[in-house]
Amino acid sequence: MPELAVSSGSMSWNKTGSWRSSTPLHIDKTPPCNFNCPAGENIRGYIDLLKHYQTAEAFELLTSANPLPAVCGRVCFHPCQAHCNRHGFDLAIQVRLLEKFIGDWGLEQAPTKPLPQTSGRKVAVIGAGPAGLAAAYYLRRKGVAVTMYDDHALPGGILEYGIPAYRLEKDVLQAELTRVLTGIEFHPGMKFGRDFDIGALVEYDAVFLATGAHQSKRLHIEGENIPGVESGLGFLQQLNSGEKIDVQSHNVLVIGGGNTACDVARSAYRLGAHVTLLYRRTEREMPAFAEEIEQLRAEPIHCEFLVAPERITRAENGTLTLTAIRMKLGEPDESGRARPVAIEGSQFTLIADRIFAAIGEDPDVSFFPNAQQHDDGEFDFSGVDARLAGKLFVGGDLLPNPRTVPHAVGSGRLAAEKILAQLRGEPLVAHDCVVEVAGPEDINYRYFTRINAVKWQTGLAAGGALSEQSAHAEAERCFSCGVCSKCDNCFNFCPDLAVIKSAGGYQVNLEYCKGCGICAAECPGGSLRMRQQ
Amino acid sequence: MNQGPHSAAGRPAAAVAMTDYEFCSQYDLYGHMACPGCGEKILLRHILNVLGPETVIVCPAGCAAVTDGVFPHSISPVPFLHVPFDATPAAAAGVRAGLDLSGRKHVTVLAWAGDGATFDIGMGALSAIAERNENILYVCYDNEAYMNTGIQRSSATPYGGWSTTTPKGQLKAEPKKNIGAIMAAHRIPYFASGSPAFLDDLTAKVAQAKRLSGLRFLHLLSPCPPGWKADPRDGITLARLAVESRLFPLYEIIEGTHYRLTHESSGAGFDEYLQLQGRFRYMSAGDRRILQADADRFYAQLTLRHNRNGETTVIGEEP
Ligand SMILES: Cc1cc2nc3c(=O)[nH]c(=O)nc-3n(C[C@H](O)[C@H](O)[C@H](O)COP(=O)(O)OP(=O)(O)OC[C@H]3O[C@@H](n4cnc5c(N)ncnc54)[C@H](O)[C@@H]3O)c2cc1C
Ligand code: SF4
Ligand code: SF4
Ligand code: SF4
Numbered sequence: 001m002p003e004l005a006v007s008s009g010s011m012s013w014n015k016t017g018s019w020r021s022s023t024p025l026h027i028d029k030t031p032p033c034n035f036n037c038p039a040g041e042n043i044r045g046y047i048d049l050l051k052h053y054q055t056a057e058a059f060e061l062l063t064s065a066n067p068l069p070a071v072c073g074r075v076c077f078h079p080c081q082a083h084c085n086r087h088g089f090d091l092a093i094q095v096r097l098l099e100k101f102i103g104d105w106g107l108e109q110a111p112t113k114p115l116p117q118t119s120g121r122k123v124a125v126i127g128a129g130p131a132g133l134a135a136a137y138y139l140r141r142k143g144v145a146v147t148m149y150d151d152h153a154l155p156g157g158i159l160e161y162g163i164p165a166y167r168l169e170k171d172v173l174q175a176e177l178t179r180v181l182t183g184i185e186f187h188p189g190m191k192f193g194r195d196f197d198i199g200a201l202v203e204y205d206a207v208f209l210a211t212g213a214h215q216s217k218r219l220h221i222e223g224e225n226i227p228g229v230e231s232g233l234g235f236l237q238q239l240n241s242g243e244k245i246d247v248q249s250h251n252v253l254v255i256g257g258g259n260t261a262c263d264v265a266r267s268a269y270r271l272g273a274h275v276t277l278l279y280r281r282t283e284r285e286m287p288a289f290a291e292e293i294e295q296l297r298a299e300p301i302h303c304e305f306l307v308a309p310e311r312i313t314r315a316e317n318g319t320l321t322l323t324a325i326r327m328k329l330g331e332p333d334e335s336g337r338a339r340p341v342a343i344e345g346s347q348f349t350l351i352a353d354r355i356f357a358a359i360g361e362d363p364d365v366s367f368f369p370n371a372q373q374h375d376d377g378e379f380d381f382s383g384v385d386a387r388l389a390g391k392l393f394v395g396g397d398l399l400p401n402p403r404t405v406p407h408a409v410g411s412g413r414l415a416a417e418k419i420l421a422q423l424r425g426e427p428l429v430a431h432d433c434v435v436e437v438a439g440p441e442d443i444n445y446r447y448f449t450r451i452n453a454v455k456w457q458t459g460l461a462a463g464g465a466l467s468e469q470s471a472h473a474e475a476e477r478c479f480s481c482g483v484c485s486k487c488d489n490c491f492n493f494c495p496d497l498a499v500i501k502s503a504g505g506y507q508v509n510l511e512y513c514k515g516c517g518i519c520a521a522e523c524p525g526g527s528l529r530m531r532q533q
Numbered sequence: 534m535n536q537g538p539h540s541a542a543g544r545p546a547a548a549v550a551m552t553d554y555e556f557c558s559q560y561d562l563y564g565h566m567a568c569p570g571c572g573e574k575i576l577l578r579h580i581l582n583v584l585g586p587e588t589v590i591v592c593p594a595g596c597a598a599v600t601d602g603v604f605p606h607s608i609s610p611v612p613f614l615h616v617p618f619d620a621t622p623a624a625a626a627g628v629r630a631g632l633d634l635s636g637r638k639h640v641t642v643l644a645w646a647g648d649g650a651t652f653d654i655g656m657g658a659l660s661a662i663a664e665r666n667e668n669i670l671y672v673c674y675d676n677e678a679y680m681n682t683g684i685q686r687s688s689a690t691p692y693g694g695w696s697t698t699t700p701k702g703q704l705k706a707e708p709k710k711n712i713g714a715i716m717a718a719h720r721i722p723y724f725a726s727g728s729p730a731f732l733d734d735l736t737a738k739v740a741q742a743k744r745l746s747g748l749r750f751l752h753l754l755s756p757c758p759p760g761w762k763a764d765p766r767d768g769i770t771l772a773r774l775a776v777e778s779r780l781f782p783l784y785e786i787i788e789g790t791h792y793r794l795t796h797e798s799s800g801a802g803f804d805e806y807l808q809l810q811g812r813f814r815y816m817s818a819g820d821r822r823i824l825q826a827d828a829d830r831f832y833a834q835l836t837l838r839h840n841r842n843g844e845t846t847v848i849g850e851e852p
Contacts, residue, residue, distance in 0.1 A: 007607040014564030014603075446773060492732055493769050495574040497562050512563045516570035516758075517766030530766070 016496060020515030022530045024490070024508050029438040029482025029527065033080035033095060039066040039406040040413065043080050043095055044483055050098060050475035055468070059106045062099065066409050067137040068130060070107055070176045071159055073100025074168050076406050077289035085440050085481045091453035093478050094460060101466040107175045115183040118145040121423050124204040125149070126192045129157020130405045131210035131396025133177070134412030135419075136184050142420055146184045147204070151191035155181060157212050157396075159405070161237045162260070164267045193367025202387050206419045209381070210396040210412065213361040213403065219255065223312030224357065228320050232256065232264035232358025239267055248272040253322055253350060255279075255309055256358035257286035262296045264356045275301045276350065280308040280327050280340045306340065310347065312355060322350045363398050376400050393419060438482025442526025448479065480525040490519035490528055565608045567600040570765025572756035572772065573674045574600070575729045577645070580672065583739040586611060588641045589632070591625040593655065594618040595647035596681045596757075597674065621646045622658035625669045633668075641743060644671040647755075648689035649679045652710050663719035666747040673712070673750070676757035684760050691780070692827065693820040695762075695812040704815055708827055713786060716750045720789030723749040727783065729756070730773035734783055734795050741785075754781045762811025771809060778803035779832040780824075784839070792838035800829070 033043040042061055049058040062069050073096055084092035121144045125132045128150035136146040154160050155177050159168060190196055192211070201207050216231035218224060232254065238245060250273045254265040257279035265277045277296070279286060282305045286293050297303070304324075311323040326346035329338035365371050365379060372380040377400035381392050395411035397403045421428040460470055490506055491499045498513035499506055506528075508519075520530045567574045573596055581588065590613045592598050598615050601607050616624035625644040632640050651659060651673040662669060678696045679685040686696040688710040699705040716724045722745050727735040735753070742749040754775055756768035763771060775781035776798055783796040803825050807813040816824070 005604065007602060007605040007613075009606040011564035011566075011602045011606045011608045013606070014566070016564055019569065446770065492579075493575060493729070495567060495569075495571045495768075496565070497578060509563070514569035516768070517764070518570055518768055521766040522769050 031481040032083040036079040036083040039409040047478045070103030073103045116143040119143040127210035128155035131408035131412040134409040138416035149190040213363040213397040215364045217360040232356040250353035253352045261358035447524040484527040489522045570758040593621040593650040622662040648675040652688040674755040676755040680760040693816040717789040722747040724786040727753045774802040774806035779828040794839040
């Protein structure tokens with residue numbers, strides 16, 4: 001007998017997992033930022049890389065979904081931010097600033113990577129807007145030879161000819177487009193239907209059509225064709241092409257409430273005009289992006305809401321007179337917005353030197369005279385020509401999607417994936433399978449300290465662009481909604497050492513886990529939760 | 534001041550820079566008998582990780598002794614000596630003397646005792662080893678009652694707390710004993726409080742205690758779901774709320790005189806802390822006010838002493 005009773009065995013025979021009535025599961029949910037990004041970016045993913053100062057990796061991840069981060073960091077309306085779970089807590093993660101930071105980093109520092117050899121497969125892309133560019137970029141990176149056609153002298157589509165330079169600097173756009181177009185054969189000044197036709201497309205394995213929507217909607221009023229009454233998009237095109245436009249001290253009327261109208265009004269104001277914007281509903285119903293409206297309202301641009309044009313006349317001296325009628329809001333229409341109804345006898349007149357109509361744009365598909373269009377706006381090109389059967393893919397503003405740059409980019413990338421799958425003879429594999437979107441209720445707010453939103457935002461935006469340090473600080477605020485942030489909490493707080501940590505992540509040792517739930521309760525972003533057995 | 538799990542930008546806590554996976558994986562620490570969510574086992578693994586294998590545990594009757602294993606089995610990766618309830622300090626001193634005589638001065642003697650054995654039953658012997666400044670690391674895991682015998686009140690049970698011996702109608706009428714002041718009165722080299730929710734703070738204190746010699750005393754809050762009548766999953770949440778609400782502030786006392794707050798408690802979460810625990814269910818609004826006022830007063834004293842750091846605070850004198 002030993003002098004002292006001594007235990008010599010371990011307790012590992014005691015499989016305490018049998019005590020458990022609920023089980024912790026590491027199941028990532030989809031962060032709402034990712035879920036709401038029309039371009040399909042892994043936003044949480046690149047934010048996580050920024051947390052670790054891995055800007056090069058962040059650029060790599062971001063451009064794996066969107067080749068235009070510097071552009072989108074400036075012009076995207078960032079639904080990611082609107083849906084950020086941090087929004088209701090203190091201040092949404094300023095994703096757009098982070099995207100811009102990464103994009104600008106890429107313009108200066110992205111290493112030029114050798115492109116793969118082309119495999120002999122060829123795709124034609126018609127339209128060098130964001131949709132066409134995205135498709136071309138991803139196809140080329142998979143070894144497909146891409147030939148791109150655009151009727152303009154420069155690539156970019158609306159980015160080049162629509163969005164004014166004060167919102168998207170020309171040198172930034174050019175630098176980004178140069179990177180995107182590397183290895184792509186670009187034919188400027190080639191209008192499909194005028195300079196080439198279907199015959200020229202037959203040699204390609206697939207055709208991606210992304211000609212956008214450029215035809216200004218007509219006002220359908222008397223006098224809309226008289227000189228001095230012009231299309232707003234045309235005005236922006238001239239301006240962006242560097243044409244001198246003299247509207248100094250002119251009275252300019254802009255009709256419309258969308259992005260084009262806002263850009264026209266703000267551009268004309270910058271050229272020294274006295275600008276009045278007319279919109280037939282109220283500010284709340286304006287289809288332009290919220291930020292654009294906010295900026296418009298911050299400028300000395302006069303807005304007349306609930307007003308519709310009826311007639312334009314022109315005097316000998318060139319002065320235009322617009323007769324307009326006041327409206328009131330009625331029942332909601334099919335778009336859910338209140339329908340404007342004219343108030344009898346409320347006509348009034350406005351004097352102007354120039355009038356710009358910017359009430360929307362339609363796609364021009366006159367190159368396919370027999371194209372069909374469904375009620376929802378979707379084009380059906382299936383019957384246009386037997387030589388293109390099964391080879392024609394469509395994207396960007398030609399689709400009945402919201403007309404935005406990130407939607408165009410997303411549609412371009414998706415088209416590239418479809419084309420690649422078709423070239424391989426395989427069905428398209430959906431890789432971004434959404435299990436569940438992480439909501440505010442998934443966050444353990446005890447791990448996050450509220451900031452002073454106003455102070456923080458001013459501090460971040462100081463200087464217009466983020467420094468590496470401020471990008472890092474901003475990234476640090478991210479909750480990592482629904483996705484493991486490798487914080488180690490579950491591992492550290494388990495009383496039973498039942499969370500196993502390895503290079504690949506965390507696993508629960510169900511032989512010993514007693515199901516206390518501490519790990520799930522202490523998971524900051526909610527990627528770990530308990531399931532009743 | 535140590536930041537605990539919060540930092541200015543509000544990032545999630547990378548709770549500790551850990552290597553304990555390697556340490557723990559060398560041993561079979563699985564299969565212990567502690568209740569689901571037991572705080573004592575969270576504390577012990579992190580303490581042992583800092584102390585390393587050259588440690589001897591001296592443990593009196595209590596949850597730790599019972600849950601370590603079923604004889605002849607134990608989870609402990611280091612020698613674990615079971616001693617009578619009141620004898621932890623004396624036994625630890627004996628182990629220390631034996632180790633020293635056999636030339637093993639570097640081995641840490643860890644007295645690992647609950648609040649019953651520390652605040653009540655072993656108090657006399659504890660005072661003795663403190664007065665002699667024995668080279669022992671004494672750690673009290675405080676779950677604020679005699680839990681494994683059936684939730685009887687101890688002198689660590691908070692004012693207004695329920696236990697089977699302070700039932701509804703006769704809730705504990707005395708405030709929790711101020712163990713920090715008692716230990717400071719012995720002018721031991723190091724006293725610190727700690728909470729498992731603040732692992733950075735905790736492990737830094739264990740490391741500091743390990744570096745020093747003489748009697749070092751750590752007072753650690755140990756959430757007990759069955760005894761506190763709380764959901765097991767809330768253990769760490771409660772350990773955090775206790776600190777933030779100032780009921781269990783994180784501080785150190787060096788040489789019995791220098792006070793240092795190691796975490797600034799926000800003062801928030803008092804009501805939530807009580808509300809998450811059945812043991813506080815019977816408290817009247819008045820009792821709650823008394824408890825909170827007491828906590829605030831104590832925290833204010835600590836703050837004053839913290840701010841006077843560098844000057845000598847005379848023990849017993851109100852700051
Ligand atoms: C003024 C304005 C401002 C906007 N601001 C924003 C904004 O801030 N943020 C945002 O997200 N979205 C904005 N949008 C919407 C966004 O620009 C578009 O949704 C997006 O550019 C559509 O991309 P796309 O590639 O489909 O088409 P486009 O960008 O229109 O590109 C199509 C290209 O195809 C060319 N093309 C057309 N027909 C032919 C043909 N027959 N042959 C050869 N080439 C042809 C066109 O010339 C053009 O270059 C704005 C739109 C406008 C009009
Ligand atoms: S907190 Fe981070 S992960 Fe969550 S929605 Fe915002 S940006 Fe995305
Ligand atoms: S903390 Fe540990 S014992 Fe508790 S549920 Fe999680 S894995 Fe299981
Ligand atoms: S607690 Fe931390 S490490 Fe564990 S799953 Fe959640 S985020 Fe990942």
